[in-house]
Structures are given as C-alpha cells and as structure tokens.
Amino acid sequence: MSQLVFLVPLFPLLGFLINGLLRKQLSKPATGFIGSGAILISFIISVVLFLDVKAGKTGVVELFDFISFGKVHIPFAFLVDQLSSLFLLVITGVGFLIHLYSTAYMHEEENQHFARYFSYLNLFIFSMLLLVLGANYVVMFIGWEGVGLCSYLLIGFWFKNNAYNNAAKKAFVMNRIGDLGFLIAIFYLLATIGSVTYSEVFAHAPELSATTLTIITLLLFVGATGKSAQIPLYTWLPDAMAGPTPVSALIHAATMVTAGIYMIARSNILYTMAPVSQSVVAIVGLATAVLAATIALKQNDIKKVLAYSTVSQLGYMFLGLGVGAYTGAVFHVITHAFFKALLFLGAGAVIHAMHHEQDIRRMGGLKKYLPITHITFLLGCIAIAGIPPFSGFFSKDEILAAAYESNKIYWVIGVLTAGMTAFYMFRLYATTFLGKFRGTHDQEHHLHESPAAMTIPLVVLAVLAVAGGWIGIPDVFIKDGHWLEHFLHPIFEASYKLKEAHVADHNTEFMLMGVSVLLAVIAIVYALNKFSKKPDLQEADGFGKVLANKWYADEFYDALIVKPLNRFSKFLDNVIEKSGIDWLVNGVGRGVQYSSRQLRLLQSGQVGSYVLLMIAGIIMLFVLQFFLKK
C-alpha cells in the first residue's frame, strides 16, 4: 500500500498542471472542483496510508535516482512513517477545507486569476507534501524551497499592488537566507557522513563529534527560523498577510510555517545529541513567543494580530522542541493547525463580509450579523487561550510542563506569554464581535453570513479545535490517554532513550495547569469587559506606540542591512566599476594613445636629427657590446 504514496503528491501536481494550463478555458466551478478534488483524493489516500502506518507498516519508497556522483547517492525517495503520515493528514485535511473555503472566498476573482489561485494552492500542497514525505534532506529541501516559492506567488497574488509584491519578495528572500543555512547543513552531512538519507544520517550521527553536530543542528535551525518565522527572520510573516486570507490560513498558520518544527522533530536525535543547539532553539523560541505576543497586544489589523499570535505560537513549539518535548511540539503543531486555521478563516469571513475591511476598530457587534462565524471564532479563541478541555490547553500545557522540568524560567515566561495570548485574542474577539457596530452604513447594510462553502469548513475546524486535543490527554487525567505519544514513540524513542524525559509528579503538573489556566481566565475576563464596552480606538502612545510599531524591527533591519546594501551596490557600480577597474582597462588604451602622440615627435622630419639619433644608437650598441657585457 505504501507503494502508492507517490499518488499523494501526484494529484495536487495534476491539479496544478490542469488548472494552470487550462486557466483560460475552465469555468470557475470546474476549477474549484478540480482544485479541491485533487486535495480530497490525496487526503483519502493519506487516510489509508495513515491507517496502515497505524497498523505498523512503515517504509521507504524510492521513485528514481535524483543526483548521484562518486559515492554520493541521493535518491528521490519518500518515507512513510508515523510523523510523515500524521503531517499528511493535517496538510491534506486542513488543505482540503481551505480549498473548499476558497471556492467561495475567491469568487469575485476573474476566471483566469481564480484558476491561477487554485493552481498555486495545489502546487503549494504538492511541495508541502514533498517536504514532509522526503526520505532525505535533499527532497525535504526541494519541498522546502517549493513552499517558499508558492508562498511568494500567493502573497503576491494581487500583483497589481506593489506593496504586496514587496511583501512577497521579502518573504522569499528571508526564506532564502534560512535556506542557505539548511543547504550548508546538507553539505556538512555529505562531507561528514556522505549521505543525506535520514536513516543513514541518524545511524551514523553518534560517530560525529559534538561540535560538528552542534554546527549542523544550528545550521538546520537557521533554516527553521527562516521558514517558521523565528527571530531574527520573523518579520516576513506579518507582511505575508498581504495574501488572500485562506492562504494565510493554510500557509502562514497551519502548514508551511510548521515546516521548521517538522524538520527539527524529524532530526530530533541530532538535537538531543547537541544540547547546546537544543537550548539555543528553546531560547530563540521563547524569545520569539514573548516578542510576538507583546506586539500582538497592540495590533489593530485583524490579520496582523493573528499573524503575530502565529509567530508566538510557533515560538512555543520551538520552546517545546528545545526542551525535548518533541511530541508536545508536534501535538501543538496539530492543534494549532486546527484553531489557527479556524481563526484565520473566521477572520476571512469577517473581512469578506466587511468588504475587505481589516481594521478591527471599524468593526464591532458583528455577533448578530455573523452568528456561525462568531461562534466558531469564539471557540477558536478559547482553544488558543488554552482553556480546558479545548485542544490548545493540552498541547500547550504539555510544552509548559516540559519547560518547567528543564528550566523554571522558561516556564514562567511561557505562562506569562500564554496569559498575553489569551488577552490579545479576546481583545480581538471583543472588539470585533461585541459592542456595537462602528463601520459605515452601507457596510452595515451589506453585512451577511458567508455561504455554506465557507461556513462548513469553519464548523468542521471548530469541532476539531475543540476536540483535537483529546488525542493527547495527559496521564494525570486518563492513564495512557496520550494516544499521540504512543503513536509517535518510534520516531522519538532514540532521543528519549538518550535523554530520559523526567516526568513531573501529578501534583506539580496540576499546579502548573492551574496557574496557566487561572492566568488565562483572568486575562480573558479582563479583556472581555475592557474591550466589549469601550474598545481603544485612538492611536497607541508611549510604550504602546513601540509595540504598535512592532518594536521598530522593520525600520531596524532597513537601516542596518537594506539601505547600506543598496548604497554599497551603487558605490560598487559607479566608483569601483566605472571609475576603478574599467578606468584602468581603458587607461591602457589611453596610455598607448598618449605614448603614440609623444613618440611621433621623435620623427622630426630633419635628416640631421635622424642621423644624430642613429649615431646615438650606434654608440649605445657599442657600449652594450663592449663595455657592459663582460
């Protein structure tokens, strides 16, 4: 059965080709059908695959020989195991829902752009599947850059708007910076181990010196920071909200941005053997989580808030990875995929209803206009805030528990961040849905609940957001309730063997949960009655201004890198090139011309001087022959 794994990426690819090539011919329904259908099929196949992985049938499928030279041999191979099959489900599942959603959301687009959108989306799914399915780092890298490309294409989907194009470019370039790290890591593996296939790499990893492992893992992590928007490469993600909202939901919340987590989870053994890198991961993750959360507190663009919360949640996941809670991280990836996709789609519905109005200060009181959206959105908020028994609670607390075990400070900051999360999410919720409507009249007039194609995914995701966490109920509630841990055990057991995750006793764990939940509840209550009555409409000032301006990170990068680079390149072109090297080259020519002008004067046209010069020549030769040479 796992031989058929190649079908999983195949269908999205076909969908991409059909929609892409026939984009002028196909009608919108046809396009939508093909686009979503392709994903649906691969979802079904993924389910089948998942089932027999569950039955313990994992394996590697080698399609063909990609690159091989000398002893190095890089096949184009797929690996079907617990981790990948799990991700397959998430990607195709959430992916399908979002495709479905998009058919309605993108309906105003004219025919060929509609098709273009879906072909991009399919291409993205295809690359994402490659990323996840790859049996070696090179195939993963292929998908890795592929998803980067698709996000570039989709962010700049409305290419008439140059701001969007710049956002797209920024995203691609920042990803490339990360990719370079990834690439170097691959070369390191090739140079040291001579292979990039996971099985061989992990098998030979223990032979490597600690430093080498640290270097490799850090380089891989650089790649992860690029893809998963961690410090210092996170700034592209908020800008990426320029893309259509479903795209933000799919790529910039549910799937692509979690590639970094997948990569590290995949190579967990390497990290476990390199504690330095592990703590780096943890710290960076934590820092990102806090930073993004603080920024999110003061954002007024509905999508920006979600974007920063995504960055913050990703930080969480890296924290989890850093402290060795690999399962927890993956768990959080899944739950986050559910509720964050839900939130984005909800936001999309709002935006759709508000005619592309994104500023929450001009919304409010949408509760009565968009009931379904409101409910589902609320559920999403609760889930992300980590209120039991919603999904977010379980995954987040697993990470926090692990953080507590490894370092108390991690935990403290983590919990605070959780509190902030709850706060800004409900600030968002309250300002958007509660209170009274603050938009224009014809906006109010046109307000309406979205069509079924949009609401169905919302509902489904809401259900998942609520119940998704139950696959990982900690032992404190139900003995062996953590199905996910058992399922993923084969992937991480090597790491766990190496570093026995010391589990806290139940009391402490209850305490931890209690604290975080309590904090969350307080934050929620405070936010609700603060913002449902009188939301802060005026511009932030003082420290709030700094937050509203995202700690001026973009300005900082601009001044530090972009501007100097441009100036330097102008300098090279005008100074070094034109009046430097080229001047020298032409200088040779000028020199010849000049000496020619001078030498001519020797030819004075007077016999006397000619003879004189001849005599001088003779004398010189005599001296040369007789008196110099001895």
Place this chain on the structure above:
Amino acid sequence: MAITQILFWFLTALAIGSALMVVLSKNPVYSVLFLIVAFFAISGHYILLNAQFLAIVNIIVYAGAIMVLFLFVIMLMNLNADLNLKNNKLVRFAGFLAGMCLFLVMVAALKDAATKKQLVQTTAGDIGLIKNLGLALFNEYVVPFEISSVLFLSAMVGAVVIGKKE
C-alpha cells in the same frame, strides 16, 4: 726618425686638417677645395703604402672627376656666396659631441686589439701594382666586375631620369 715616418705624420696632419676645414669652412667652394687636398693627402698615404694604382685612381676619379662634378654643381647653383646654412649652436654642439663620442668609443673598443702589435709594410710589396691587381680583378673578381656594370647602368638611367627636364 725615418723619412717614411715624417711623411706619414705630415700626410696625416694634412688629411685631418683639411678634412676639418671641409667641415668648418663657410664657403662650399672652399670645402670642395679642402676635400681635394684631403684626397691628395690620402693618395699620398697610398703611395707611402706602395699602392700606386689606387693612388692614381684616387686622384683621377675622386680629386679629378668627382670633385670637379661637385664644383660644377656648386658653380651652377652659384652657392659660392655663403648662404648661411648654419644649424643653431646647440645642434652643432650636439653633432660634434656625438661624433667625438663615436670616435672615442670606437678607439676604446679597438685600442688594445691584437692589431697594435701588427706592422704595416710601407714602401714595399708589389700587390699594389697594376699588373697584379689587373690579374686578380679579371680572374677572381670578374663576377663583381661584371655586376658593377649593372650598378653603373642603373645609376646612369637614374641620373638621366632624374636629371633631364620634362
């Protein structure tokens, strides 16, 4: 001091002196005349070296024919009046300097060659006599002798082509 030596020094002095005058004298006619004197002195040397034939030819051809030709030309252009064709001081000095340098260099190059031990046979030896020269000329040197006719032909043609009015 033997007579030959006296003669040698006298002729040498005469030759060099008149040669200098050729260069120095303003009036071209004087130069010609001094040149003739120089040629006579050189012919004297030939006789001293017992090369009578060359001495005679030198006087006939050079002092006689060629120099007269020069004189004719000068008269014909009546250049006898000195049209001061003088280079400026610098050029003349430079020329003089160059000439002297050349002389010094060559002397320096040749002075300690084996030639300084060699003697030149004067007032003896018969190779300079017409009989021997003629024999040699019409035996070994017949080819160049014939070929020099080509030279004369071309010179003649040339002189005519250039010289004759159109």
Place this chain on the structure above:
Amino acid sequence: MNAIIFSAIWGVLMMFSGIFIKTKAVIRNLAIAGVALLLVVNLAELNHLLNLHINVRGMLVFDSFGMLFNSIAFAATLIYFLLSARDIEDVGVNQAEYLALIFFVLCGISIASSFNTLLMLFLGIEIISIPLYILTGSDKKNLKSNEASLKYFLMGSFSTGIMLMGIALIYGATGSFAVVNLAKQLDGFAPVMMAGLLLLLVSMSFKVSAAPFHFWTPDVYDGAPTVFTSFMATIVKAGLFITFVRLFDAAYGPSLAQWRLTIAFIIAATLFIGNITAVFQRSVKRMLAYSSIAQAGFMFFALFGYNEYAKEGIILYAAAYSLATIGIFAILIKMKDYTFDGYNGLAKQQPLLAFVNTIFLLSLAGIPLTAGFFAKYYMLLAAVKSGAYLWLVIFAVLCAAVSAYYYFRVIQAMYFKEGNGQVKEISPGFKLVLGILAGLVILLGLFPQLLLVHLYF
C-alpha cells in the same frame, strides 16, 4: 645565377624598350612577361632543371633558401605588376625606365640573396639602393617625393659608409671578405671583428628599418609615389631581410650568445616604436610605413631564434607579409583619399575590395586562417625554442595586440562607419587578381607547408 643574368638582361631590354616602343601597354606587358620568365627560370633552377653554369669563383652561392625566396620575390613582383603596373604609368613619362630600374632592383635582390662574400653583399645592396633613390624621387614635381628621395639618399649613403667601415674592420680581422671566414674564432683580433660586425649589423638594421635606425622609413614610404612604396615596402624589404638572415647565420649565429642582448634590444625597440607610433597616424599610407617597421620587429625573431623554424619562418613571413601588403597598397593606390576616413563605407561601394582588404589586414594582424598567423607563429616558435628571453616574446605578442588596433581601424572604417569611400575606376582583371591574392593568403594560412616543403630538396 639565372635570376641575376635574366633580370639584368631584361632591365637593359626595358631600358631600350622606352626608346623603340611607344605604346605603354606593350611595355607593361613586356615587363610582366619578363617577371614571368624570371619566375620560370628561377623555379627551373630551384628544381635543378636548367641552370647556366658560370664559374663565380665562390663569390656567390645558390642554395634552395635563396632561390626559394627569389621565386617568392618574383611571384610577388608578378602580382605587383599585374595589380599596379598601370599605376606606374601615372607617375611620370619614364615608364620604361622605372620598369628597368625595378628589374635592376630584382637583380640586386637576387645577388644579395645569394652573396657569398661581403663584396657581393655590398654590391647587391648598392644595386638595390641606388635605383630606389631614383624611384623614390621619380615624381619630380612633387616636393614630398623630392624630400623623400633626398632624405633616403643621404641617409642611405651614410649607412653605406657605416657598412663599409664595418666591412673594412672585418677584413682587418680576418684578411678576407669570404663569408666562410666570418665565423672564424679569432683571439687577438676579436674586438676588431666585433666592431666590424656591429657596424655591419647597424647598417643592415638600417636597410630593414629596425629601430633605432628606422627613421628614414616613414618619411620615405610616405613621400615616394605609392606604387613604388608598395614595391619598396614589400619585395625589397623582404629581400633585404633574407640577405640579413644569410649574413646572420654566417657571422652572428655561431657566437649568438654575445649578440642576443643586442638583438633583443633592437627587437624590443622596433616593436615598440613601430606599433605604438602607428596607432596615432591619420594617413593609411603612413600607418603602413610604421606597420612595416613593426613587422620588421617580428621578422627579427628569425635572427634571434637562429634555428630551423627561423629559416622556415622568415620565408613564410616574407611571403605572407609581401602578399598581404602588396594587396593593401594596390587598394590604397585606388583610393582617392589616403586617410582612414577615406575608407569610410567602402564595404557598400566596393564589397569585394573591402572583403579582400579585410583578409589582408587580418593577415597582417596575424589572425588564424591567414598566412600572417603562421608567419608570426613560426617566429614565436623560433623565439621560444631558443629558450631565451621569454619576456621579449610576451612583449612581442602584446605589441601584436596593439597592432590589431590600427589594422582594425581600417576594417572599422570600411564596414562600420558611414560614408562613401571614393575609389578610382577598377578593372575586373584587377579584382580577379586581388581575389587570387586573397585566396593565396588563405591557402597559406591553412597549409603553410605548401611553401615550406621547397626548402628541403
């Protein structure tokens, strides 16, 4: 020997033809026939079919090297006549005499290319020089021509004086004029010998216009009537070079070590002055004069190298250089305006002329597929094989790169610049001959051995 005798006789014949024949065409054809005959008899002698046995008493020696070159010279002259004989008539009334003089020059060349004693060398060179003084001044009303011939004459006879001094010293050292004695290792007389050889070297360098004894060349080539410039710059120059090579092999080669530096100095100076000065010229004619100096610099490698490549190379070079330059001059004569701008847009007016001219120029620049390439190539071979002074070789190739500059200026003018290069009327025969000439250049550029095989039998 055939060459010498026939050329002399034919010279006389032409001389008298001026008196008895009045139609220019006949005279012209007579001359052409004469050169053809010369070529035939010389080839016959080269291939041992027919040669007049005359006891030269060791004054001359006829080897394949000299005779092969003679054939090249005569062939070149034949082409030269075919292309430019008509233009000789335009110089002055004395067409027959000019042709006669040219024949005498050829006679001188064939003497000089087969001399075996310094006397014959001297006579040969004089027989070459004296008619050239005349031809240079043949455009009597033209002051440039007068000036050129006066300068040429004065400096030429001055260099004759130097050469004679050299010969005299050599005679003092060896007691004979025979070439065979030049290589004699002398103990005490060595300085005298060396001084003599040095002066001889100087005067020969003067004749082949090598720096710093080249000063007459640009003025004379520029002032002389272009037809005769063409003759002087190609055939005569090559002939003198062959003479030089013969002399060198006999006199300097055996003790090359002590001459190398001097030769290297002369080469460097010649290449530098020739190439650099040519860059700034406005008149193509004068540019060609300088380029001939530059080419001389390259030919000098034949002396520098002093190995089998040198001998083959100089033959090849003589052929390549003469053919190409004759072609270029033949076209130059047809131009109304001798400056570079005069060539502007020639490609549109006269595509064929422009094309062959390009080939000739490329050959001079030494681009592959043309004879010029292998000529230069052999010179470099000779130089590198000698294993001394690689810097000189590199300097030479850099100068060659510079030479591309002024040669390509003509090409640029012809093809890339707008304008209408005015040309005098051109006969189809002229074009045909030019085409054949270009073909020869290409052929030699593909298979140089076609020429060189004749050296070895």
Place this chain on the structure above:
Amino acid sequence: MIAVLLIMIPLLGGLLLFTVKNEGSAKSIALFTSIAVLAVSLLGLTVMNSPADLNCDLRWISALNSRFHVGLDGMGQLICLLTAISFPLIFVATWSNVYKNGNRFYALMLLSQAGLMGVFLAMDALLFYFFWELALIPVYFLSSIWGGEKRIAATFKFFVYTFAGSLIMLVGIIYIYFQAGQSFDMHAWYNLKLDAGTQNWLFWLLFTAFAIKMPIWPFHTWQPDAYEQSPTAVTMVLSGIMVKMGVFAVIRWLAPVLPDGTYLWGDTVSLLCLTGMIYASLIAIKQDDLKRLIAYSSIAHVGLMCLAIFASNKSGLQGTMMQMFSHGVNIIGLWIVANTIETKYGTRKLSELGGLAQKDPALAILLVIVALANIALPLTNGFVGEFMMFNGVFSSSVTRYGVIDMAVAGICIILSAVYTLNMIKKIFYGDSNTLTKSGTPTSFPVLASLSVIVVLIFITGVYPKPMLQLTNDTVDAILRYMKTSI
C-alpha cells in the same frame, strides 16, 4: 565523422548564405542548417556514439606535427549539444527581428557556430587555438555591424581584450609544445609532467586568456558593454556559449595539463571568483538596464563555475559541466525575454516597464520559470548544477578554505534571489503604465522557443541522471591528472 559534420555543416551553410540575397530564404536556410547540426549532435549522442564515429584524426601540418584531430568525449557531447540546441532557439526566438543584409547576419552566426564547435571539438592544441580565434572574428563583425550606437568602441574593446589574452595563451601553448616533445596532442599534454616551478608561471599564460573569456573579476569589464551593445541574438551566443569557452578551456586545457599550477593558484583564483560573484551580484541589484543586469548575473554564475573547477573534485567538476549546459539554456531564455521586451516596447529600462503580467501572462509565466531556474530553485536544472558545485567547493580537499568559500559563495544565492525578483517585479508586476498599456501577447515563435527551454529546464532539473552519466567518465579521466588533495 560526427565531429567533422558538426563543424562543416554550419561552416558550409554560412558560406552558402553569403550568396543568398533573399532575406526570408536566408532565415529559413539558417534555421534549417542549425537544426541539421542539432540532429547530427543528437545522432552522435544516441546512435552513432562509438569512438570511431565521434573522432576524426587527419594529418594537417606535418612540419609542426600538428594534426586535424577533432573528437567528442562526454563533456564535448554536452557542450556541443548546448551549442547545437542554442542556435535554432536563437533563430526562432529572434525570427521577427529584421536585419540589414540579413543573409550576412545569419551567415556570420553560422560561422561563429562552426568556430565554437571547433573549440569544443579540438583535441589538438594548435587546432584549438585556431578555432579559439576564429570563433571570435564573426562575433566581432556581428556586434560591430548590427549593434547599438556605442557598438564600435565596445566591441573593439572586447576584441582587443580577448585577442591580447589569447596571444599570451599562444606563447604558453608554444612553450608547452616544446616541453611535450613538439606535440600538440591533448593526451601527450596530459601525460606531460612539468615541474611545479614552471607550471607556476605558465599557469597564468594560459589562464589569463580563459579568465578574460569567462570573464573572471577583474577581467570582466568588457562584458557588460559588449552585451549591452551587441544585437541580442549575438549576446545570446556570447553569454550562452562563448562564455563557456573559457570554462571549458580551463577544464580541458588547463587543469589536467598544469595540475600543480592549478593547485598552487587555486586559492588565488577562488578569491577572484568569490570577489567577482559578490561584486557582480551586488551591482546587479541596482542595475536598471535589463541587459546589464543579466550580464552581471552571468558574471556571478560563471564565477561560481570557475570556483567549482578549482575545487578539483568530482562533485565540483560534474556540477560545472551540468551548469555549463543549464546556464547556457537559462541565460538564452532570459535574453529571449529581454529581446522580446526591447523590440516590443523599445526600452530596456526596468524603471520604464511594469504591469506586463496582465498584458502578457504567458511571457510572464515563462520568464518567471526561467528566472527561477537561473536562481537554482530545486527541480529546475539550475539547482542540480549549483548544488553539486557548492558541494564540491564545500568538500574541496585542495584548499583549506572550502567551507568559507562555499559560505561566501552561498551569499550569492540570496543576492541572486534579490535581483531576480526585482527584475520580475519591475517588468511584470505592478500596474501597467503608459508605455506598457498597449502591451500585447507575445508572438508564437518566441513562446515556442521559451517553452522548449522550460521543458529542458524541467527535464534536466528533475532527472539529471543521463547528463551526469554522460560527463562521468570525462571527469574521472581529468581528475586522474589533477592534483586532488593538499
């Protein structure tokens, strides 16, 4: 046999074209000839690939013991295939361009193809030099006659620069010729073991010429001007194939012949390459002229190829060969787009363009693909080559700085993304302006040729194995002579 045909067909075709006066028929003859060449090279690749078919060894100048020895090894096959593919593409893509005296234009193009083929096929050093020069002459005329307004100066600079370089190389060739016992034969040269001291200086005699041709910083300044001024069809030849002459020559005539020299100067050259890569990429970022931008990007790419050669290991060399082909194809694609835009909108200034994506989506898509291949996105041909080259540089065992080299060179991956995306954005995205408002879809021939390129990009990008196998033996053979470790 094949080898001779590859040279003779374009040669004869070119000569024939001089006689054809009718423009249209000239075009079609040229196209036909180039397709014939392609057919022959494919034949040599598939059916007639026995050494007997591929090689030809005739006596040429016995006096110099130089032979007319042409032949195809793996690398030759690859690069000749590139040459053969390029010309039909170029002809088709520039089909609508009209040239004064078109027949001469196409004739010279074919002659240059013959010359290039000769360079890639020659197994005899003298023959190699012969063609090396000959390939230059037609291009010189092409650019100077049909080029832009500053063409004469620019082209002449290019000509003299390269000519000087190759003359210096000639001295080197002659020197080695004598060292090799008066032989020009390639294998005789390979087996010749010169002492390191000699190789030390001899290296530069040869490398100068190649460095100028490639071009390696700081010998590159002829290139942007020449590319800018030449007619685009010629620029395609220049940057698509001629540039590869330098790379090719280093692999075939320098590295195996002077292994010690290559080793001794490896780090120096690598430094130059790196400087050039960063330098060119940075300049490209701020270029406003499309042609100059592509020119600088090509300098950067070639720098990487040269760097990879001097890594002197299998990965590097094979990557370089792969990349020679890929880069040739891709850059021609870029030039096709540049040509289309220039002919249609009369400008190359990026600042004056914009919004073409709405007017001309097909072109936009194709350009994006080609451009992405040019910045080595996975599954495009660019990736395979660059991946292997980088890996080669990284794991090079002849230098101690392999890791640093690779890291620095890696920066160009980022920079290349920056300027390429800039280019795409400025040409196609944004709203259309007065100039581009009147934009119309591109003509079929251009799209067709671009599509062919795109297909090539994906085939060789997804399944590069055949090409790698093709060059495998050549690389092993060359590495056997090279110095592969400190």
Place this chain on the structure above:
Amino acid sequence: MPVNYYIFVSLALFCIGVIGVLTRRNAIIVFMCIELMLNAVNLLLVAFSKMHHVMNVAVNPSAGIDGQLFVFFIMVVAAAEVSVGLAIIVMMYRNTHSVDINFLNRLKH
C-alpha cells in the same frame, strides 16, 4: 708603421665626416662629408691589405690584394652614388632653389 696608427687616422677622418653630416645643412657639403667617410674606409682597407700582406706573404705571395680591389669597387660605387646624388640634389634645387636639407620638411610625425 704600426697598423693602429692607420686605424686611428681613418677613424678620425671617418668621425670628422660624421660630424660634418651632423652639423652641416648644405646638402652638397653633407654629401661631401659622406665621401670623406668613404675615403677613410679606403685608407683603412689599404692599410689592412698591407698588414695582411706582411702577415701571410709567406704562404700566399698575393695576400691582401683583395683589400685593394675592394677599394677599387668602393670607388666605383662612390662614383655611381655621386652621379645619382648630385642629380637628386639638382632636382631638388630646381624645385625649391635651395640645397638646405631642412628646407623641405613636409614629411614628419
């Protein structure tokens, strides 16, 4: 007489001729100075011929004779040169009414 004397004498004459060529502008004088140089050479040749005569007279009674014959040929050539040279000078004088070698200076650079 030591042969060196003759060498130096003729060198002196030769150089005086050279100096004349260098310093005078009158074409005819210059030409005469060249003739002087030739005569210096002649003297040297004769001296050498006599030197070689004494050196080798034992083996060859007519040793050194070719030196004198060479002188003879030099005179021949000189005569020819003079005829041509004077013709050229006269031609120039016809056109310019000057015999100044620097008078005509159209050809330069």
